[in-house]
Amino acid sequence: MADPTDLNLPEEREHVYKQQNDDVPASSLNSTPSSSWWSSLLAASGLVSPLDFAFVLFSVVYIFFLGKFAFPPQSDDPSKDPPVFKAEGIMVKTGPAFGAVLGLALPIAYIFHGVLEGDQEGIEAAVPHVFLLASQAFMDGVAYSDRFSTPIRVFMPVFFSAKKIFTLMDWVGNEFSKVCVGGGCDAAAERRVLLGRGLAVANLVFWSLDLFC
Template identity: 65%
Template sequence: MSSGNEATDSQITEQEYNELKQSEDPVTSTFKLGPQRGQTFRTVHKANYISFWQLNSLMVMVVLSASGLVSLQDFAFVVFSIIYLFFLSKFAFPKLTDPMEEPPVFNPESYLVRLGPLFGGVIGIAIPIAYIFEGFIEGDKEGIRAAAPHVFLLASQVFMDGVAFSDRFSTPIRVFVPVFYNSKRIFTLVDWVKREFSKADDQEFGGSASERRLFLGRVLAIVNLVFWTYDLFFFMLPVYLPRAFRKYYAAAKTD
């Protein structure tokens, strides 16, 4: 093979790079990094690499689990979601076409589509992790126990988003992950809000944290509850889910 052909095979061309970027739906591949220039098109497409954000999410899951802050029910939920994902992929929504040929559900260059996951990552993972770390310093055991389930489940969702967005799964499977996890996290967020507002009368909490921490915990819990409730009931279920299913069944008719 000539050196020119070798160069073409070893480097992603501009057209192939754009196809890879377009194939990533930022709604389901939350915080997932795009393909890097210099990688081979064949390797990126088949390797289903683990992204930087997936690795960090996995680390958060392991740390919270090892610290005893994750309940057996939440851990079992994650295990069940993995099993159920493969079950749906096998018996309900098998892959119909090459995912590289599937058009994205939404325009990945849309400003709102990119801003939503970024905002969700900041208020859903970054700030709550800082809140939990400060809780260890302040001795706010109740605040840590209240915030940890949400952070664990959202980190699990980010990791599973990357798994579902590989070329082994169809579009409905990619929708399944955020809808399934958001539905579960609504209950943990409601519990978080209740615990934050019960701190003032909790003798265990006492005066171990400042008014600033009390205010921050309550605002953080409410903002997350409002954001993820809106995301589930006003975007995922009425907008994203129907569009994804229409694309899937339209592709099924053409096969």
């Protein structure tokens, strides 16, 4: 099984890393088999809404449309274009790894735990975010191939992050609508509700900062 934390989020932060490591092929850093595997698995599970699935399919078509008509490459090797962000920034250095753990690994563990506990409501609320993040990682890898220009590489994570904000708001609302805390549930169920709330809120805060800051 692919390591769920082995997730490349190749935004400008990874682009800086690639420019500093010219001996490593860009294609190998952009390869995201684990993200593709997770998005495919969740899509096949029946827990992903048709609208979310259509959004990802649309992104595939849209990125090629933009690359052809709106922002075609201005050089033979767009991967060598100057980066937008400087490599010294702490968020640039740590953001991808932290986002992979918070946004993918922990929610996947939460989903698996929900399967064991029979928390169908919690699973259905968390799956859309995981699906979109895994799909984003895959599409970021596509955007960072040598055929797409810098504007498209910047646009793709923004495109998905804006969509994820609404999904995360739904997740937060779902978790806080549960009435288990304060009575009516055993200790294990109450801990799961608190965990779900914390995880949903933490993701909403992190991805909002990622999008706007």
